[in-house]
Amino acid sequence: MELTGKVAVVTGSAHRVGKIIALALARAGAHIVVHYHSSSESPAAVAEIEALGVRAIDVAADLGDPAGATAVFEAAEREFGGVDVLVNSASNFQKGSVLTLSPEDWQETLAINLSGPFFCAQLAARSMLRRGGGAIVNIADLSGLQPWAGYPAHSVSKAGLLMLTKVLAKALAPTIRVNAVAAGPVLKPDDWDDARWQASGSRTLLKRTGSGYDVARAALFLLQEDFVTGTTMLVDGGRSIV
Secondary structure, three states, X not given: OXXXXXXXXXXXXXXXXXXXXXXXXXXXXXXXXXXXXXXXXXXXXXXXXXXXXXXXXXXXXXXXXXXXXXXXXXXXHHHHOOOXXXXXXXXXXXXXXXXXXXXXXXXXXXXXXXXXXXXXXXHHHHHHHHHOOEEEEEEEEHHHOOOOOOOHHHHHHHHHHHXXXXXXXXXHXXXXXXXXXXXXXXXXXXXXXXXXXXXXXXXXXXXXXXXXXXXXXXXXXXXXXXXOOOOEEEEOOOHHHO
């Protein structure tokens, strides 16, 4: 896929990894729909993207509600006439115990991390089919492949996202390609201290942490490489096989 002039929706792209991916797409020539939930950083993200010579808008929406996905894609349709690329990056990272996790917290995580990407993909695919094709990348992490007992809802949601990737790839082929990135330690969670983060890096084969740029480069490859669909690319420094 040639990204110049394409329209990309990147969910959760006002900050962190989502923003890094959005900027990478903008450098490749794509116009960007910056989705955010409540971040005050979205105007700065839009300004950085537009400084690269492409157009950008920001859209506030709660993707835990299907109406939020509708709002994002209605805005993309109004501004750009549709979309060619979707990167599902928005996510929460909720810790919990299987013995005490509340129904509300379980439902919230599944809604944001799994239902949200599905409804965004559904709406994106309808637009892409009208425009002759497109590509989707879902951003997951190693909890989708390994059981993280301390993050039960998150782990289950990301495992579901990886299966959703395969289901979408099979259902939407050959016109729309769908892939995923499963990231290892690439960006320190807000509630982790430096010692915990460094310890996480030491458990990879490469003995270090990565960065959001590693995820962005992987996402760009999966978007641009026309003979790859239905796959999950590990960007984890070898952590999954330690």
